Amino acid sequence: MPSNIRTGEHWTRPGHLDPHAPAETGPPAATAATPTREQVIAGLRATSEGGADLVQLLTPEGERVSHPEFDVDVSAEQLRGLYRDMVLIRRVDQEGNALQRQGQLGIWVPLLGQEAAQIGAGRALRSTDMAFPSYREHGVAWCRGIDPTELLGIFRGADHGSWDPGSTGFHLYTIVIGNQCLNATGYAMGQRFEGRVGDDAGEATMAFFGDGATSQGDVHEAMVWSAVYDAPLVFFCQNNQWAISEPLERQTRVPLHQRADGYGFRGVRVDGNDVLASLAVSRWALDEARHGNGPVLVEAFTYRMGAHTTSDDATRYRLDDELETWKLKDPVERLRVHLLRSGSGDQQFLDQVDAEADELAERFRRYCFDMPEPPPERIFSEVYAEPSPPVEQQRSDYLAYLADFADQPAGGVR
Amino acid sequence: MAAPTLERAGSSEARAENLTIAKALNRAMRAALERDPKVLVMGEDVGRLGGVFRVTDGLQKDFGQQRILDTPLSESGIVGAAIGLAMRGFRPVCEIQFDGFIFPGYDQIVSQLAKLRYRSQGKVPMPVVIRVPYGGGIGAVEHHSESPEALFAHVAGLRVVTCSNTVDAYWMLQQAIECDDPVLFFEPKRRYYEKAELDPRARPDELFRSRVLRRGTSATVATYGPMVRTCLDAAAAAEEDGTDLEVVDLRALSPLDLDPVFASVRRTGRLVVVSEAPAESSVVSEVVARVQQECFYSLEAPVLRVTGFDTPYPPSRLEESYLPDLDRVLDAVDRSLAF
Numbered sequence: 001m002p003s004n005i006r007t008g009e010h011w012t013r014p015g016h017l018d019p020h021a022p023a024e025t026g027p028p029a030a031t032a033a034t035p036t037r038e039q040v041i042a043g044l045r046a047t048s049e050g051g052a053d054l055v056q057l058l059t060p061e062g063e064r065v066s067h068p069e070f071d072v073d074v075s076a077e078q079l080r081g082l083y084r085d086m087v088l089i090r091r092v093d094q095e096g097n098a099l100q101r102q103g104q105l106g107i108w109v110p111l112l113g114q115e116a117a118q119i120g121a122g123r124a125l126r127s128t129d130m131a132f133p134s135y136r137e138h139g140v141a142w143c144r145g146i147d148p149t150e151l152l153g154i155f156r157g158a159d160h161g162s163w164d165p166g167s168t169g170f171h172l173y174t175i176v177i178g179n180q181c182l183n184a185t186g187y188a189m190g191q192r193f194e195g196r197v198g199d200d201a202g203e204a205t206m207a208f209f210g211d212g213a214t215s216q217g218d219v220h221e222a223m224v225w226s227a228v229y230d231a232p233l234v235f236f237c238q239n240n241q242w243a244i245s246e247p248l249e250r251q252t253r254v255p256l257h258q259r260a261d262g263y264g265f266r267g268v269r270v271d272g273n274d275v276l277a278s279l280a281v282s283r284w285a286l287d288e289a290r291h292g293n294g295p296v297l298v299e300a301f302t303y304r305m306g307a308h309t310t311s312d313d314a315t316r317y318r319l320d321d322e323l324e325t326w327k328l329k330d331p332v333e334r335l336r337v338h339l340l341r342s343g344s345g346d347q348q349f350l351d352q353v354d355a356e357a358d359e360l361a362e363r364f365r366r367y368c369f370d371m372p373e374p375p376p377e378r379i380f381s382e383v384y385a386e387p388s389p390p391v392e393q394q395r396s397d398y399l400a401y402l403a404d405f406a407d408q409p410a411g412g413v414r
Numbered sequence: 415m416a417a418p419t420l421e422r423a424g425s426s427e428a429r430a431e432n433l434t435i436a437k438a439l440n441r442a443m444r445a446a447l448e449r450d451p452k453v454l455v456m457g458e459d460v461g462r463l464g465g466v467f468r469v470t471d472g473l474q475k476d477f478g479q480q481r482i483l484d485t486p487l488s489e490s491g492i493v494g495a496a497i498g499l500a501m502r503g504f505r506p507v508c509e510i511q512f513d514g515f516i517f518p519g520y521d522q523i524v525s526q527l528a529k530l531r532y533r534s535q536g537k538v539p540m541p542v543v544i545r546v547p548y549g550g551g552i553g554a555v556e557h558h559s560e561s562p563e564a565l566f567a568h569v570a571g572l573r574v575v576t577c578s579n580t581v582d583a584y585w586m587l588q589q590a591i592e593c594d595d596p597v598l599f600f601e602p603k604r605r606y607y608e609k610a611e612l613d614p615r616a617r618p619d620e621l622f623r624s625r626v627l628r629r630g631t632s633a634t635v636a637t638y639g640p641m642v643r644t645c646l647d648a649a650a651a652a653e654e655d656g657t658d659l660e661v662v663d664l665r666a667l668s669p670l671d672l673d674p675v676f677a678s679v680r681r682t683g684r685l686v687v688v689s690e691a692p693a694e695s696s697v698v699s700e701v702v703a704r705v706q707q708e709c710f711y712s713l714e715a716p717v718l719r720v721t722g723f724d725t726p727y728p729p730s731r732l733e734e735s736y737l738p739d740l741d742r743v744l745d746a747v748d749r750s751l752a753f
Contacts, residue, residue, distance in 0.1 A: 218494060
């Protein structure tokens with residue numbers, strides 16, 4: 001066993017690590033990507049615990065516990081706020097799935113199960129900080145003040161993201177896996193070059209990505225670059241255990257947070273289903289970055305309770321047992337129980353949030369139904385800063401072509 | 415926030431000088447760095463060493479390590495970080511060490527750099543320049559002699575230009591740095607040390623314009639980058655045989671500025687298009703397609719292409735056979751005239 005594996009936790013069969021071990025049994029690595037039932041169960045056993053390094057402040061049963069290094073003072077009002085955030089964004093997510101099933105959206109990317117990771121990180125960000133999302137960060141978008149209706153255009157096919165990254169401090173969704181980590185690195189380098197790092201008033205950047213993305217070269221390069229340039233960057237990896245159908249053992253041999261060691265910065269694994277722990281660790285990590293002690297890697301240990309997208313069928317590659325186990329760690333439930341037990345919230349408050357969720361859902365649906373179709377000119381818009389003659393020519397030719405149909409009865413090109 | 419413009423550039427003390435293309439590029443970056451504090455130069459070995467071709471020589475000494483960045487050996491990192499810096503308001507000028515090394519950065523160029531303005535509908539401009547020494551003829555090992563410009567000209571959202579001489583090197587690079595779009599700036603590496611007179615007080619041509627370098631009546635030759643010198647030499651040789659070639663330097667490969675080519679072909683009726691890159695689906699092929707569309711009734715002969723072969727770049731002992739030269743250009747001209 002290599003000594004740099006601190007917890008003893010690993011997913012690769014022991015034969016890979018120990019050259020003197022007897023020849024392994026079972027399928028060769030090349031075909032193991034289709035996990036056997038035994039592998040799935042083994043994966044479940046290995047991953048559901050999170051290991052000894054897991055930072056947790058709220059147990060799955062809703063009991064508040066302390067941690068020697070990472071803790072956070074939250075008022076009853078803040079607790080209620082975090083609960084409201086999670087309930088509302090979960091409802092948006094539910095509506096997104098339904099709208100896809102009704103044919104109103106081409107696709108939806110569910111965040112179910114990752115609410116605590118995202119709301120904790122999102123609420124740790126300051127308005128002067130910058131965030132670079134992947135494409136599942138609806139909860140972070142919510143915290144950055146992006147109205148959930150603004151997400152709809154992407155999944156309906158009306159736009160590629162409509163908000164202003166500059167004024168919201170939230171970059172557009174990035175679909176190519178891992179690209180945004182390098183863009184975040186450059187942005188954070190810029191924060192440092194401009195002298196905005198070094199004290200409490202400093203700025204920081206947070207890059208969001210998943211466990212699958214950690215296999216991308218861009219994520220590796222981003223960690224190298226941000227370390228070399230002391231960039232004020234927090235890598236926030238939501239390890240939701242699955243990259244579409246591939247379990248974590250297809251991406252890594254060591255727990256992801258331990259990779260930070262190799263780059264020369266701190267890595268922390270937090271219970272991603274515990275909003276208080278996510279908030280505490282994210283706030284600490286961002287403070288490290290803004291003070292000039294970045295970068296930092298945070299691995300939020302969580303679970304994708306839904307499919308990868310509405311086009312995916314998770315029953316083909318994982319067992320229901322796994323989902324059932326993770327339901328016991330539900331991020332919203334544990335805070336609800338904590339609110340009631342601690343007296344920070346009562347049933348009236350919970351009902352009030354549910355009613356607000358109903359209103360938001362109605363508004364979200366209505367917005368989707370009423371969304372105008374983008375006009376054909378939109379195809380040609382903002383390809384270049386200065387108009388490009390060939391594109392302008394194609395635009396005018398195509399619009400003239402469309403206009404030819406205007407006099408004709410229905411059935412022509414719309 | 416508009417960057418200071420070239421209009422206010424230049425000093426009255428500047429005087430005409432005989433400079434290499436490499437030195438003119440260096441002067442261009444120096445001028446841009448002086449004019450706008452947001453301009454950065456980044457790449458592998460661009461700092462202390464001054465670049466493997468010395469194009470960035472002395473810049474780090476004068477502008478410091480925070481503006482002239484010796485980066486990790488990571489092309490995706492160079493482009494990806496430049497994108498983030500541009501979002502923050504910087505104007506990065508990236509150097510890719512050799513043409514064949516750009517591909518680790520191709521994903522960031524195509525997926526992010528080219529599309530961010532479009533994706534954000536103008537909210538995220540991408541004023542990034544990527545300088546690429548390209549082309550063969552220097553006896554190098556594999557991956558050091560390629561001409562990948564078509565792979566970028568094909569991508570919407572990118573602008574692609576190439577200089578062929580000292581004067582263009584000086585002005586076009588400064589104009590590219592001022593452009594709010596991402597610009598792939600291809601530099602003819604085998605011509606780096608060719609000299610010409612540069613007068614910094616002269617008024618530059620526009621960036622995205624082609625230019626007729628030599629007037630002629632027999633046939634038109636359109637080309638760009640390292641092949642411009644070859645074609646001018648061919649025209650000089652043809653003149654001795656009584657053939658009068660018009661030579662057009664395309665300069666901008668995306669968007670192409672073909673009006674001068676159309677006008678020329680309408681007069682000569684014959685066109686030969688020349689580049690080092692392989693022929694198939696190339697910039698040259700795009701020129702041919704557009705010329706037949708616009709000049710159909712003026713053409714006296716099929717448009718001919720003189721290019722590298724549709725093979726990987728060969729071992730350098732064979733590159734003189736691979737690269738179009740004066741004779742291959744004139745052979746095509748003869749075939750056009752004989753049609």
